[in-house]
Amino acid sequence: MKTILKITLILILAFVPFRIFAQDDMSNTADEEPGLIRGSILDEESGEPIFGVSVFVQNTSGGASTDFDGKFDIELPAGTYDLRITYVSYRTLIIESVEVTPGEVTILSSIMLSKSVEEMDEVVVTASAINTSEVAMMSKKMKAANLMDGISAQQFDRVGDSDAADAIKRVTGVSIEDGKYVFVRGLGDRYTKTMLNSIDIPSLDPDKNSLQIDIFPTNLIDNMVITKSAVADMPADFTGGIVNIETKAFPEEPFFDVSASIGYNPDMHFSSEFLTYEGSNTDFLGFDNGKRDLPTGAENDRIPTPISGDSPDQVNDFLQGFDSTLGPYATTNPMDYSIGVSLGNQFRVATDKRLGYILSATYRNSYTHYNDYQFGEYQTQPNPTDYDLVYATRQSGTVSDRNVLAGGLAGIAYKTSRSKYNLTGMHLQNGESSATNFFIDNSENAPGQSGYTADSYNLVYGERSVTNFMLRGTHYFTSSNWEIDWRVSPTYSTMVDPDIRKTAYTLSVSGQAPRFVAGAGGNPSRIWRDMEEVNYAGRLDVSKEFQMLNNPSTLKFGANYVYKERDYEILTFDMQNFGSWPDFTGDPSEIFRDENIYPNGTIYYQSGNPDPNPNKYNSTVENIAAYVSNEFYPITNLKVYLGLRAENYVQRHTGRDALFAQGDVSGNNLDNEKVLDALDFFPSTNLTYNVSDNQNIRFSYSKTIARPSFKELSFAQILDPISDRIFNGGLFAIGEWDGNLTETRINNIDFRWERFSTRGQLMSVSLFYKSFDDPIEIVRVQAQATSSEFQPRNVGNGEVFGAEFEFRKALGFISPLLRDFSFNGNLTIVESEIDMTNQEYLARKSREKVGENINDTRQMAGQAPFMVNAGLQYTNPAIGLDAGFFYNLNGETLAIVGGGLFPDVYVSPFHNLRFNMNKSLGDEGQTSINLSVSNILNDTREEIYQGFRADDEIFSLFTPGRAVSLGIKYAF
């Protein structure tokens, strides 16, 4: 962390002189400072930049020509000018009334040139018309070979979205989970992928595939693109969509923004019941300073105990290494707040060379507090006429959580007439400290349960960090139309959960003092989890534009290399007594006192970690990919994209099961052995028939893949200390499951009609079909009735058939008064079906109720049956106001596959209505204010058990409450 601060400081210092220089650059003429016109010129048809376009300033000698990014800038004294833009075989465009103010940059983004039919054809527009259009992204979307959507800096600058999650919700067909994770077409996290600058970035959440995107401030983002149908130059491991965030390289205008926000949730903040505990004094920075470190010697498989042969003093010394805090205390929590600063600029360093940089730092502190969080374990009954579900364990209580996120991103870019280089560095630091207190009610009436009540306390700290660097080069061979782009990007990430403490007092039925009962609430325990991952990615993309069948076509080919390595380890320690427990009262602060610790008292810790440790693994992935694609017009108006991608994917695992770890050679042990090894070919075809200027009919077919994660392809057994649910690695053979977890291969077919119109309006109807070979689902382990165990397994083949309706409509057609209002939405309806495995079918059949008819197919886990997104927006750039309501609803989704004793778990629909308003103030909009209200309907997050003719029962439930946040951004 220190080094990162240092690096940031050095970077800032390094840039300061440039900023001064940049200003000097513009103040070189005598009396009045000149201004700058900066713009980019695109082909209206393809949305691609045009190189070598001449831009003349009428009635002056000024002018410029565009570089290979289609960009130009012209320095002029203050005044009003007309620009004349000419290029061979394109219509000449005259832009009138371009204002140039001293020391400022006037931006003309996305100037579209259209092909000319006649000689000397001229079009005249005003500068203001250029700047209010959203044509760039729309054109890109319309002209793209594949199904894609996106949002560009141009759009979110205008409406003032503060972070990427805020901005992306304006894209149709996308929903945001938890305010940070992107879902496309209702397909779960397994089938969605997030990339930064076209490079895989690991998630901060070890259980998630995709990165949380709310950590990126919008003024660093050039554009975000969501790819819904595959193209050969993108990785094949997605099915719903890929979200790619491209950071800015050359900011259009200098910016130096400072922002701050506060968030208030009446149900969560300023609560005097907020639980916390003594953490380390750097928790506020998002990392632990070592206070939660493993005590010295605890990593050994033999630790000092009363029976280890160590002297009582040695045992005591060792035990003193453990933090004595085992329970939380209540305090009053503040509300959420965040601050951020970002700056960037570009300037010329020689006639045709320019330098750009961006720099940002964010810090965020948020608090969540749930007074009544619930978990439940429910079971079916054996009697075919007993429909009700009965509980094995119910937990309810308080969950308090403080989440700190600090992040920094710096980028520097250099452009010559033919090449562009870009170096970015990013660090994210996240620390989440939570404390809980649950009342546990275990029912003796449920199979395998002994029946008890307990009062449990958990202290959990999760520290995550991601450090990413990317070096990118683009080389443009203007004469031959070749373009070469290469990137190398290392990422280092750590996810550490140091010293998870779990303490449960078993309560007496007759009101006697609480105590620890191993067979009931269990003995206190502590867990250390440690994960480190390195990720090296490199890619090379080559493209050439050429004429084929008298039409422009694009040939692309390239290669991609990804190497990932993860080290993972869990260490557990159980508290034991040597004789009997001290007399307790039920206060966790009374336990680890000097007088209770051996040899003064009876308490000591026993190791749960054999050497080698079955809960320690190392996995690597090497993915080598190559692709080739061509985009061409066999007939006018029909664009054909054909691509083929090959990926050779090898995943290796070093790990062993508990049996081997204890010394039995008949146990399972893998020493860097291949657990996945496949060469796959992924064809992709996209046909776009341009029915008219603004209508397309599209067809696409592609093959994609979903691969099991490192954790899923392991022998790890991971206990979630809060819910007490156990995750088993997929390599264990349990019952009918053979332990051979493999990839899921998916065939995707899309058919779509779409119509675009002015001001970003669009309408589309799609039908899609996907077939899944060997989909992976999280399955309840049937053989284990005592504890709640889950395992990822390949289940029977699945199919998804869906229809999607999407529109964005300005409401000006109803009344001119509504001209600034627009309504957008999308509705996706999906029918999914999966073949049950024989085991699942028989398990369900064994608990078939009277009147129930069990089939051998069911809904696919993780696939929402329908998804609705809707937004009503008011946008008026003239007064700098953008406001809207946004609504999202996913249909009831099967989350955990049950069968037999265990009922299925579904995610209940969550009616997510949100209001967002951005208003810019001041002549030039230097200040902007953002106000948002989330969960206006005050809905509850709920996952439920469902049984035939049975009342729904709770798997998990919490109430996020309504939250209001107010942000202010000031641009210097």
Next chain:
Amino acid sequence: MNIKSILKSTLSLLLVASLFISCDDDSTSSTPMEPSVSAPSSQNALVGDAVELTFNVTVSGGFASATAAAENGSATISSQPSSGATSGSVVVSYSASSAGAGSVTITVTDSEGLSDNATAVLTISEEETTIRVVDNITGETTWETGKTYILGGRIAVIAGATLTIEGGAVVKGEAGTGANATALLVARDGTLNANGTLDAPIIFTSVADEITPEQVASGDFTSPNLDPDVNGLWGGVIVLGNAPISASNEGGDVNEVQIEGIPTSDSNGLYGGSDESDSSGSITYISIRHGGSNIGEGNEINGLTLGGVGNGTVIENIEIVANQDDGVEFFGGSVNATNVMVWNNGDDAVDTDQAWSGTIDNMLLVSPGDSPFELDGPEGSFTSSGHTITNATVYVAGNGAEEMIDVDDNTDVNMSNILFFGLNEGSIISSDYPDYAANTNGFSITNIEVVLPAGTAVADFFPEGLIPEVTAVGSVGEATVGADITAFAWTWARQSGALDDLGL
């Protein structure tokens, strides 16, 4: 960088040290002294095995020669200092000829003709007496009288294998919890013949216990160093069979489930089947102590876990001491047990589930941490004729005033001739007793006697419906029901005097 600096400092330290040493040598070389020989400390050796003994010698006059002589065996010098050396070591290879004591004496002579000698002493035994076991039992294996077997992990007697443990053998589990827990697990179709005797029981305990086979042979079955309330030091003994169980997932393609305490990743933990008369072997006169490691919340190892064990199996004369979880737990099956004692366990003393259909006859339960009887019935659609518990004596005190008998509406037990004493204030029978009593299968609890605390009445402890079956007696001695205590004469509880203290 670090390694370099460490190397550097180590090197410089060595240089300085060598200077001092050489100075030392210089100062003593002027006055030659007689050689001095030091012998290694006493060692153990096996008959026939060669043992290397290292003698350190200082020969200020310069080493000349060494000779070795052996008692009860042969000794040859395998290496010695070079001629003229002033210090070094003489290594002797010794091979013993018979059990008992042995010794090796070496004599070192210097260049001046001065000499010194020293003797190393050895204890010779016929064969190894402490054996660490890490692999599953896959064939026919016998653990013998007079020996100690250390369980290095969760040792399974796999299907088709037979483990015979002779009376007087001691089995000790290494320490650990969770994945690190040690246990002896008899898988389905595996056989355990652990037949101790009244005079030579088989002790299952922790490595921390200093009890030896010799001590057991002498008739003393008590732990020399561990108190009888130290628990959770290792796992326990788990026996699994093919007899019917009423488990929650039976009726599908499997009528087997995973036993509590063994992760589902180990298929040796599956139990249940359709063979009521299945035999897992014979277990008599065993004492299981200090076990019950934690695997996960609510997932511990019982002292003796019997999952789907058939009535072809013999279980008699069992003592469970200080198990952290339940004493004995039956998961279905049909096995019968006779003369069972559970003392100071952390949770329930006897736990029955999944329609176990056997009988426990003659049982003594002393100070369980939770209910003495935690009794359940079928969990799936299979039902049996139920189980029977008869002739039991229960000393309740110490259980935190939990339920004395925990039954519910589907408990399939018949209980009779039960004596309770040492009641806590607040001791009760399960509040679900009326549900249990309302069963249509005729299950009942009959013929209870109780020694009431002064100033209390039967109704303070027993529910209304059960009162007609309860007789208050003045003392344990006056009771007409309960266990035949003489069957427990061999136990640690009896030898320690704990039973005498209770007036038993």
